[in-house]
Amino acid sequence: MSFALRAICLAILLCGLLPAALAQPVPEPVTVPVADDSESARDRALGRAMDAMLVRLTGDPAIIERGLAERLRASAGRYLASFSYRTGDDETGLQLAVRFDQSLLRGALGEAGVAIWPEPPATVIVWLAVERAGQRFLVDGEQATALRERLREAAGSSGLSLLFPLMDLQDRRDLGYADVAGGFADPVRAASARYDGEAVLAGRLQVSDDGAVAARWLLLPGDGEPVARWQTDADAMSDVLESAVAVLADRLRPIYAYVPDPEAGRRMTMTVDGIDALAEHDRLQGYLESLPGVERVLTSAVSDAQVRIDLAVSVDEARIRESLTRDGRLRETDDGYRWR
Template sequence: MEILLNRLLLALCLFPAAWPAIAQNASAPGEVRVAVSDDSAAARSAAIETGVVRMITRLTGDPAVGDSLIGQRLQEQADRFVEGFSYRRLETESETETEDAADAQRLELALQLDEPALREALVRAGVRVWPSELPTVLVWLALERDGERQLLDASAAAALAPGLRSLAAERGIRVFFPLLDLADRQTLTYVDVAAGFTEPIREASKRYNADLVLAGRLQRDATGYVRSRWIGLGEEVSRGRWQAAGPSVEAVVEDMVPRIARRLRRVYAFLPDLDARRRLEVEVRGVTDLSALDALQRRLGAIAGVQRARVTRVAADRVTLSLALQVDSERVLAALADDPRLAESGSGWRWQP
């Protein structure tokens, strides 16, 4: 085993491109889609500026960034961030047999933008950005309507609030709903969510490993008007309770997006060290085969602020990695301590399969 891992180490040194990338910041450029009236140069130019604003909003979680000085400057230089584009025609739902086919199509410009370059420009201007591993939010919904009470699964929740995930994605936040399978139902009930009982909500949410958990009770009257009560839970995000009301379930749920973004930005948005000059050496025991090594590397790559991880030594079941950091080492060490797959062992860590 040791011989095999040492051969792998040699291959990594000689052919680094052959190994799956560890650095999260080396992600593919982001895609942004913008509706356009036609394929003229003028319409395309305006759409590119819009696309840049959407991308920097996604990178920061802050919709006001487009109106800032750096936002205006990036819009003025928008063309330099375009790596490719294409047009797509999408059928609209209003198409009829008598309607002109051209009028029944929507033209869309799909842009490939240089996301790392935009991120760097924001950071150099002192604007905090999301980590490459975007924050996640789990949403539990308990709905009362027409005298019936139910805890909604992913399909039902997505149908009631179809725009929630896309609205959150516009701010760089990944929202998802629970499966509500047997494991969930054994841990959590409608009453638990409706009453805001924190312990069962926390317990049921553990398996989803979300950065923030939202649990909401929604009461819809005969007119469709909705009143809601919410509780927010997170390991690092401060908990809170609040109420909201609106003309529909969709409106009430989607109105949570700005509140979610503000809470998450206070904890997760940061100013990375673009040169990744900080270093942290990590020794991990219990890495007994290649699959464990691959899992470990992926785990380290999921830590916010780790720009690059390089294997420097392999001995028996011990692997030493040098991490290039964009944040203080204390922040990364805290993330390691919170990782259920890693247990502190002496001066290092032990991998727990």
């Protein structure tokens, strides 16, 4: 066995010894305004927090209008994991930070036939080209930081995970302002290949002197789906970003959201060739964990450049295999799959 494969085996062994809780990040709480720290005020705030949590889990703002949401609001305490009070500024006032038991909530939504995001949700790589005050630039860690954070916050409310490129020398060599502003899909897709994401969003934001914004968006949804384009005009940047997130969630829900099936087979085993380094194993595991319906990924055996993977799934196995076929990163062979 090669040194690289021995390293994979050792890493897998060490990960297996860790408590499962260490492998699961603690979800961000839902934060809502609360009048005071009385029980009655807290109960009303818990209802609002439940609404926000349901939108986060499903990506669908209309969920809060359904009878299911009304029932879940009424029994919010049953799903409550913890809460705390936070003192905001003069504008936000007292806040209630709420953590719900997401496993229970996801189960309740699944039993009601409501599609939910996978956990973790699909990652969207975001490129932003901004034109304002006579300047044109691609957003990086130094420029328009507030813009990135506003977009990330809006996306988080809809349960979406964003990844902003490093904008290092390689990114700047591979992609220019004109590529993003012009909405050229091929160079955007090629520059995004170095990042681990399921979809790519590119936007051109033209900001006028009065703060109005004209935006053009390009979405590469992944999973073999066609390119999507749309435009947004608004008097404020916040409105443009919230509108973009709404469209983004609406486009991605049919691809990545799924209804957990309690009757589906709970285990699926697959053999994958072409895994000859720990980094490749990590990329394979991250990819499989991102598939809708895959709840857990465990490497159960390693031999030469081949690994055997056990998947805990909550949808029918056929749907997992269809996703693998559409994506193409795993090529089916006579005795399993090969990692590309």
